[in-house]
Structures are given as C-alpha cells and as structure tokens.
Amino acid sequence: CQLELLFYLIYTFESFNSYIGTMVALENAMLPKEHFCNQYGISIDKNEWDVACVPQKIFADRGELNGKQIEEAIAGLGITILNAPPYRADYKGVIERAFGQLNITVKPFADGIVESDYLKERGKQDYRLKANLTIQELTKILIKCVLFYNNYHVIQDYDLDEEMIEQGIEKIPSKIWDFGIKNMKGHLRVLPEQTIKIHLLPTDMASITPSGVRYKNMLYSSNYSLKNNWYQLARLNGNKKIKIWYDPRNLSKIYTLNEEEEFHELSLLDHLTRYENKSIYEIEQMINYENTLNEESKKRELQEKIKLYED
Numbered sequence: 651c652q653l654e655l656l657f658y659l660i661y662t663f664e665s666f667n668s669y670i671g672t673m674v675a676l677e678n679a680m681l682p683k684e685h686f687c688n689q690y691g692i693s694i695d696k697n698e699w700d701v702a703c704v705p706q707k708i709f710a711d712r713g714e715l716n717g718k719q720i721e722e723a724i725a726g727l728g729i730t731i732l733n734a735p736p737y738r739a740d741y742k743g744v745i746e747r748a749f750g751q752l753n754i755t756v757k758p759f760a761d762g763i764v765e766s767d768y769l770k771e772r773g774k775q776d777y778r779l780k781a782n783l784t785i786q787e788l789t790k791i792l793i794k795c796v797l798f799y800n801n802y803h804v805i806q807d808y809d810l811d812e813e814m815i816e817q818g819i820e821k822i823p824s825k826i827w828d829f830g831i832k833n834m835k836g837h838l839r840v841l842p843e844q845t846i847k848i849h850l851l852p853t854d855m856a857s858i859t860p861s862g863v864r865y866k867n868m869l870y871s872s873n874y875s876l877k878n879n880w881y882q883l884a885r886l887n888g889n890k891k892i893k894i895w896y897d898p899r900n901l902s903k904i905y906t907l908n909e910e911e912e913f914h915e916l917s918l919l920d921h922l923t924r925y926e927n928k929s930i931y932e933i934e935q936m937i938n939y940e941n942t943l944n945e946e947s948k949k950r951e952l953q954e955k956i957k958l959y960e961d
Contacts, residue, residue, distance in 0.1 A: 670852045670893040670898055672714040673723060677897075678852040680704050681843055688840045689900060689927065690790045697824065698801055703838035704846070707732055711742055727841065755795050760788070785929070800824045844913040847905060856904070858892060860885040863904070863916055865894060867937050868925055870904055872915035878909070898930040 678686060683699040707730045708715060715731050724731070734741040757763045762781025783791075802826050808821045819829050831838070854865070858880050862869035875881070886891060894916075895905040902925075904916050918926060925933050 651868075655827045661786065667908060668714065669720060672720060673852060674898060676708075676724070677846055679848075680841075680846050690786060690793060692790065692793055692797075694797065697828075698797055700824070700827070702840065704841050705729060709734065709742070723849055727846065728839075751791065751799075752795055753797075756791055775904055780870045828916065845894055848913060851897060851905070853893055853895050855891050856894045858884045858890045862919055863892070863894075863895075863906075864889075866901075866930075868901065868922055868933070868934060869919045871919060872914060874908055874914050875916065894931070900927055901930055901933055902926050902928075 661677075680702065682696070682702040684696065685695060687694045687699070699777050704727055706952075707731045708724075708727065710716065714720070716733055718930065721731055731791065760783060762777055762778065762779075762783070801822065803823060804820045805823065805826075807880045810819060810821065813833065814826075814829060817829070819825050842875070856865040856870075858864075858875075860881050862871045862881065863871075871881075892906055895913075897903075902918050905913055906916060908914050928936070
C-alpha cells in the first residue's frame, strides 16, 4: 500500500496534503488493479499486480494522513494511522528511495523533466517549455514502471531465508510477495468494493432532474433509476438532492445509495461523451471555457440585436 500511495500522489492534480487525493490513493491501493490499468489501455493479469487488501495499520509522515477528517473516514475500515516523528526521514527510507527510483527510470525518456539548476547555464532552454505529456500519458508510463518493478526488478540486497532458497524463490518483489502470502502471515483482509468506496471516495451533492442525475453540468443515469421512475417523479414533484460518491480521476461514473440502501453506479449519458474518462479538474476547465465562449457569443448577439432593432 505504501508504494501505491506514492504512485497516486505522483500523477494526481491534488496537492500532497489533499484529503481527496489521499482518499482516492487509498481506494486505489485496496482494490484490484485490472480495471484501473484498463482505463489507460494496459491489460494485465491478476498476478502482475496482485495487491488488493485493506491494511490494519498505515504508517505515515504527519502529512496527508494527519487529520481528524481522514481518521474518521478510515475508522470504518478498521485501519489505524501511525505517524512518524517530525524530521525523521530515515523512518520512511523505502518511500523516499522509491521516489528517486521512479525519477531515474522516467527521466531519460520524458521531455520536460524538472531541472533545479536550469537557470544556472546561460542559454539553456527552459525545461518547462519541453513538457509534452498529458497526465494520462504520464500515468501510463508510471503504471509500466510499477509493473516492471513488481515482476522483473531484482532486489539484490534482499536476504532469502532457508525455506525460500529451498523453493528457489527469486529476489523479485512479486515472487517474494507470493511466497509470503502462502507461507507466512499472508491472511489478507479483503472488504467488498462498495464498503471501501463508501468510506474513501469523496462525496458531493447532485440533483435528480427530469433529464437525469445532474452533477457539474453533466447528466447520469442507470437501469435502476429508470425502472424506479426517478426522472418522471422529478418532472412531477421537482428536482431532488441526493448524495453521490465520485472518483475525481474519472467522472464517467458516479455512485449513490438507492432506496434499499444499496450502492449503485450511474453512467454518463451518451450525448456527453466529451466528458468521458476526464478528471474533475479537466471537466471544470472545459466547463469554464464553454461558459467563456457563451458569454462572448451573447455579447455579440446583443450587439447584433441592437443593430437589428435600429434597422
């Protein structure tokens, strides 16, 4: 879970101390990875990234997991937060090193890599002008780095015990993990996806309207909502507010509780495909841009209408 939390914080738009970013990182760490990778066009077998469990404890560094709101959110999952003392980077050396390893791996192949000394050399091009990767493309690169590390990286300094040597276990993370699950304390705690999402995904309010469930200028629907006449009732009785759960990385789907208190999924309507597979930040930028265009168009319309009346 530590490596996966690191992985999420690298590619998210959220700040490092963000409540929403942390919750989505933990949700990503506790659920199977096949669907996550498929969103970025990468197909994997379960064994390539077979980590989908709820930890009993999470060791943090007094940053994003140091707050009452987060502690209350994960308390329902039976997780305890342990925070490292301040100014003790040596307590989290594995994570600090993982940052460096990812940078070393990606740096030779990606333009726009941050260079702290770029102003010191006269005439050197600003590295920020070279950046050409979208956040989806960068995420895909990082997924491939994680898959390589899991399945092929050799941990040369790892000490194999006698039983591991007898079974011919290679010093590869996925091999060591599988051995530990089968032969050591490998009873992983797995909870239903619904339970994990209810506790970890950020929430907001949406409206049931005659056209669909509206959230941030987008409309959603589901078979359940159609069968239970949500939209006909909204047409007769007016709009109704409901609580929703959402993944800020991808607003193609949102989640809510139905009348039976069951967690169910609502999908974006077909005519709104321009928002499909977009993050909440990209969608907000698109909506703001569309509003700006509309305002400019209305100004021109008013000017031309005045001319029309004069004529």
